[in-house]
Amino acid sequence: MAHPLFWPGQYYFYPIGNTSAVSLTRDLPPEAPADILLLGCGDARNILYTIFCEPKHFGRKLDFTCCDFDPAVLARNVLLFTMVADGESYLTIWNIFYHFKIDRHSHDVLVKQCKKLVAMSDTIQHWKSSPYAPFLKMCTDYTLAELRRHWGLYADMHELPQKRVDSVREAFDKQSRASRENITLIFSTSRSCGPLSTQGISVVSDQFMNYWKTGVTFTDQADIADANILNPTFAYSLGGEGYHVHYGTDPLISFHLAALLGNGGGSASVPDAVACAKSQFKMWCLAFRSSVASTSHLCIRCIVGEATVVCRTLHAHSLTGTLNVNLPIAPWKGEVLRLGADEYQRGIAPVTFNVIDTSNLDDHIALLNVLVTSIPLLSSEPASVLYAESLLFNSENPTKEFTDRLHADLTTMSLLLGLSPVDYLSGFTTRSNTHEVLTFRALKKKISVGQFHQVTTWKSPPSGDPIASRCAQQILPPVFDSRQLGTLFYDIYESLFGQEDAMTFFEVNRHNIQKAIGTSNLIHYIRESFVLFLAFVKDRLDVAEEMWCDVMDRFLALRDTRAKVPLSMDLLHQHDLCAQLYRHSVYTISPYRANPPKIGRFATWEAVPHLVRIILTVPREKLAVLEIPDGIQVGTPLLQGEVFSTMVTADFQHYFSSVDVAFGRAILVGSEANPRVVFEEDTKGWDGDSSLIASFTVPTRVLTDFVSPTNVNVALGIKSTPATLVSLSSKLGTKIILHSAKLMDDSHVYLIPEQPLPRRKARTSFAKQEQAGTDTFVCQIGESGAPIVELDEQCELVASLTSRIPITDEASQAYFGSGTMPRIAQISSSVLRLTLGGRIQDVAFPFPIIGSANKLRLARKSLYIEVAVPISRALKADGMKFNHFPVIDTGHSSLNPWSIHRINLSHLPILDLNAKNVSAWLNLHAASMFSTREQTLLKKREADALAYVKDTINTIICRFSGTQGTPRRQIFALLDKSRNHIDTILFIDNLRFDLASHTVVCDGYVLPLTPELMDKIREPFAKLGPATNREMSHVGVYDGELQAWKRLLPALVERCRSSWAHGDKCEYLAKGTIPLTDDMDTYLDPLCSCGRGKGVEGMRKVGLWKPFAPHVTRIAVSPLFAVSYLETVARHPDAHKCCVCRGRGKPKMHMCSSCKKVRYCSRECQKKDWNDHKPRCKAPSKLQ
Structure with missing residues (x-):
């Protein structure tokens, strides 16, 4: 894998999720089949909750591919799924899945189920004949074998010698004490309480202490006493036999506790909290069982493997059909990932996905690694989405740290990646993390706050433009200036690796040096990581070879300038970088164009390649230096391959960071002319006594050209960092080498040829979608060329995008030749409309733009027009301000809100407004949607449509709930202050908890008033006068706000559409625009009629509302939260x-x-x- 190889240190097992469950289909149209990839999937909570949230009306296909590098995670999940499918009691399943200790009955059920699974899983073919095979698939033979091994361990654990069982129990008791020591408040679980997280800290902390003290969620002493058997499903993991469960594990984190606290006056007991979680678990299990038993297409695929390895293997298969790219399934493993032929060669299993969830892999392998390996698997459908999240932070301000994780400006990187965070473009999010912000601000000066939950939703920018999304296939990848792109690459490279050199490290971290030294081993990028990034960009931008050579020449020239310091880390890694560039077919430096000499170990080879793989046997005893007697390792140093000279006078030392290791033995096969090595892995791993086999790739010329082969040593060493120098230099010397051997020692050092990896470029454009109605993208003048990116003088920020339109249309040529001046106007977030005489040309860009600042360049002799525009994003002009809330036609009469997530209102609990202390938290939560900037704008009444819309939503929530001392109101008329006119009425039935998004949502109905409708409803409308809380409340709307509401309403309707579909006669599809109008003077309905009068039972329950039921459409109105990382910081x-x-x-x-x-x-x-x-x-x- 393209990630540093860590000495494993203390392994932590995550059998239970560490964030509350979310729906993985929250950004897909309900009609769209869902192919979902879960990277680092963790437990089953998100799958169960997704199925629970699904609208029953549509019954779409749900196909989950679940990847985790710890087979114990998947073994537990499959165990849960099969017990639920078999109809086992949800209480028993709860005990087995969540309790460290279980009672005799639960243990008997567990053993019986495990033996049942073992009996039907001896082969893939046997598994396929099992009753679970229709909805549970195994992606590799290794996956099934590992899951079966774990089920066998679970079934047999209590048949082990008592000494081993006692050892496991002692490990649990030790971890139990450690988890409870010095902890009084648990903030990680309190985030499951959402906007009531502060009120929930006490109860979740008490529950956590009880859980780790007793091993169960029970509070009844008799139940606690009965649960006296260690749960085997927590005793086995990649850490081996024992208790390696993470000290923060808590069953309640997976569930949603906001409704319990909100409807309980802000407080709850531990039994209440546990009962709430169990109730949700029961509903999830019932939904899963119903889905399995029905004709719906549910499929859950399991694959054991490290996330980036799985991604690279799936991508290679999608391009070349190969099942195996010879990548180890995970660090410290010798088994390579090989996809199952039946599912993948026959094209049954998906290899591209319209939903990719990356869990919090950002914390473990870094965001850029996650994106580079997962984006190629994202489907080209307009609704496709990728989720990333993080829990940990290293800086002083976690709200701003997200933008640093990409090591370049977010706009620039979005153009390179082809994806951007939705909230970065829209300027708001409907998922709240304000409880995270408020908690951090309140506690940062009092205690050490270790977590800050940040979730980002990534989509293709053109997919958020109703016009550009229709022609996305025609938008060519952007073109960068080769010199600027090479400079940008170098700056990213320097950001990734600059602190490897001691002087830079101490200079950058001089204000917090102790923390910096302590975390200096937390490195997530190696040279191969950067090379994979380059390969990704080269393919996505479709860079021509000649231009790519210019880009790389510029990058390498800058790097060479900075790498001339003797023994600088960059100089020591020079051949590491060049080898990976050649291996991944990204770039070939000059020395690689000549054949290496046949000398030393290569004298007898038939052909000497440019790369070889060194395989080094490291005796087991050499690892003891990294262990202390009680078995706890010394930190997590990083391992690397090394090649150096044994001659004191020779300045010859090179590091290679892409290292594979596993316990076992290497066996030389083949011949002297064509050597090959096979590897026999010791399945006992750390518990065995085999040597460690390390391998890494080096340029052949490193072993032949600089020093006589007889004077060359190869080694497995430890990366030099301030932390490792402090802890290990006294044991291993300043070079920190674990083990070395002479290159010519053919009994401990094997060399085999290493060929460049095959690469085939993927398509980067959207698949063309079938469109109904009017084609709104016009092309009458000529075909637009690829947009040209100009960076600023520092090659960091995007200065402009330029599109050239060659004038090939004869009529247009005549207009242009006669001196006609083109006119240009922006018609959507990323599309300009160019008018030349009577001809029209739409020009689409790959990112939102500031069309009002366009500049035209006219070449009347050469017959082309160039239009240059600055780039836009949230807080800038134009761009998404054309419509903050786009609803996109995704094809086949399927519409989807782009910047607002979907919800199933019937599954959201209602807030009891008569509960105690509602105003104490609800007012604060609603007000937290505003940024400081927006609060200032509102005070000054400066025009900002989004801020005004937020203010109106806040008013509706407060007046409906009555939390500000005024009588409750349920009917709201949007009063256009500029014209003293009302044309939109909102009926709010309930306020519900949007549990997964940690906020609230108004469940209501919208009545757009048109002259034709008023003629029909004039009499009942006149009755909407004073009648207790049925009285209509006028809410004033200001400059441009009513127009924004007309654009928002279709998204609010679409987000809760769960019982009806858009028909062939849908006005949106016929007209080709959503909304149908945003004109203030037309008095037309902005909504289509497809949802009118459907799902409006709430209207019929109220006598005064009933006459309007056939004319209203259901909506879901929720706060629009500011984005914490968006504030602009000027360059110093x-x-x-x-x-x-x-x-x-x-x-x-x-x-x-x-x-x-x-x-x-x-x-x-x-x-x-x-x-x-x-x-x-x-x-x-x-x-x-």
């Missing part, structure tokens, strides 16, 4: 970098006096760059 002058060496000023930066586009740190760098810069050093051509 000291942050400018030299365009030659990327260094800082000496002592200050100098800008080129002519073009004023580049800066230099010194005259020397300016002179060095002049030959390259001279052709570029000119003022931009005149724009019209």
Whole structure:
């Protein structure tokens, strides 16, 4: 895997999820079949909750592919699924899945089920004949074998010698004490209480203490006493036999406790909290059982493997059909991932997905690694979505840390990746994390806050534009200037690896050096990680080879400038980088173009390749230095391969960070001319006594060209970091080498050929969708070229996007030749409309734009028009402000809100407004949707449609709930202050908890008033006068707000559509626009008629409302929360970098006096760059 190899240290087993359950289909149209990939899937909560949330009206296919590198996680999940399918009592299943200790009956059920599963899983074919095979699939033979092994361990654990059972019990008792020591309040579980997290801290903390003290969620002493058998499903994991369960494990984290607290006056007892969780678990199990028993298409696929390995294997299969790319399934494993032929060669199992959930892998392998490996698996459907989340943070301000995790500007990186966070573009989110923000702010100065939950929803930017989404296939990948792109790559590279050098490390961390040293082993990127990023960008942007060579030449030139310091880390990793560039067919440096010599170990080889794999046998005893007698390892140092000279005078040392290790033995086969090695893995792993076999790839010339092969050693070493130098240099010396051997030692060092990995480029554009009605994308002048990206002078931020339109249409040529001036206007977030005489051309960009700042370049002789525009995002002009709330036609009469998640209102609990203390938390929660900037805007009454809409939503929630001392109201008329006119009425039936999104939602109905409708309802409408809380409340709306509401209403309708579908006569589809109108003067209905009068039982229960039931449409109104990481920070002058060496000023930066586009740190760098810069050093051509 392209990730550092850590010495494993203390292994933590996560048998239970550490965040509350979410619906994985919350951003898909209800008609769309769901192919869902769960990377680092964890327990079954999200699958169960997703099935529970599904609208029964549609019965779509749900196909989950569940990946986890710990087979125990999947073994437990399958055990749960099969018991639920078999109709086992949910209380018994609860005990088995969540309790550390279980009673005799639960244990008997567990053993019986495990033996049943073992009996039908000896082969894949046998499993396929089992009653579970229709909905439970195994993606690899290894997966089934590992799950079967665990089921056998569960069944047999209490038949083990008493000494081993006692050892497990002692390990649990030790962990139980550790989890309860020095802990008084549990904040991780309290986030399951959402907006009532502060009120819930006490009860969840008490429950946590009880759980870890007793091993159960029971509070009755008799039940606790009966549960005296250790639960075997917690005793086995990748950590081996024992208790490796993470100290923060808590069953209640997986569930939603907001309704319990909100309807209970803000307090609850431990038994209440447990009963609430069990009730939800019961409903989830019933939904799952119903789904399995019905004709619905439910499929859950299991695959044991590390997430990036699974992604790379699935992607390779999608491109080449291969089942195996020779990647170990996980670190410290020798087994390679091989997909099952029956499911994958026959095209049954999906290899692209319209939902990818990456759990909190960001915390474990870093965001860029997650995105680079998972995005290629994302389907090209317009509704496709990728979820990423994190729990941990390292900086002083976790609300801003997210943007640093990409190591480049978020807009720039979005153009490279092809995806962007939705809230980054829209400027709001309907998922609340304000309880996280408030908790952090309240506690950061009092205690150490270890977690901050951040969830991001990633989509393709054009998919959020109703027009661009229709022509996404025609939007070519953006084109970057080769010099700018190479510079950008270097800056990303420097951000990833700059702190490897001691001087840089201590300079950057001088204000917090102790913490920096303690966390200096928390590294997630190696050179291969960066090479995979380059490969991804090259493929996605479809860069021509000649241009790519220019990009890489620029990148390597900058890197070489900074890598000239002797023994700098970058110099020591130079051959590591070059080898991976060649291995992944990204770039070939000059020395790789000549054949290596046949000398040393290669003298007898038939052909000497450019790369070889070194296989080194490390005796078991050499690992003891990293262990102390009680078995706890010394931290988590990073391992690396090394090649160095035994000669004291030779300056020859090279590091290779892509290392595979496993316990077992390497066996040399083949011949001297064509050597091969097979590996026999010791299945006992750490519990065995086999040697450790390490392998890594090196350039052949490193072993032949610099030092005589007889003077070369190869080694397994430890990466030098401040932390490892402090803890290990006294044991291993300053070079920190675990074991080395001479290159010529053919009994301990094997060399085998390593060929470049086959690569085939994937398509990057959207699949063309069938569209009904009017085609709104117009192309009458000529085909637009690929958009050209211009970065700013620092090659960090996007300065503009430029699209060239060659004029090929004869009529357009005539207009243009006669001097007609083109006119241009922005018609959607990322589309401009160019008008030339009587001809029209729509120009689509891959990202939202500021069309009002466009600049035209006219080439009347060459017959083309160029249009350049700045790029937009939230808080900037134009862009998504054209419609913050787009509803996208995804094809086949299926519509989907882009920036607002879906909910199933019937599954959301109602807030009891008569409960105690509702105002204490609800007012604060509703008000928390505003950012400081928006609060200022509202105070000054400065025009901002989104802020005004938020203010109106806040007013509706407060007046409906009566939490601000006024009588409750249920009918709201949106009063346009500028015209003193009302054309929209909202009826609010209930306020519900949107549990998974930690917020509330108004369950209501909208009545758009048109002249035709008023003629029909004039009499009942006149009765909507004073009548207790049925009185209509007028809510004033201001500049541009009513127009925003007309755009918002279709999304509020669509998000809760669960019992009806858009028909062939849908007005949206016929007209090709959503909403049907946002014009303030037309008095037309902005909504289609498909949902009118459907699912409106709540209207019929109220006498005054009943006459309106046939005319209203159900909606779900919820707060629109500010995005915590969005505030703009201006670049500090000291942050400018030299365009030659990327260094800082000496002592200050100098800008080129002519073009004023580049800066230099010194005259020397300016002179060095002049030959390259001279052709570029000119003022931009005149724009019209």
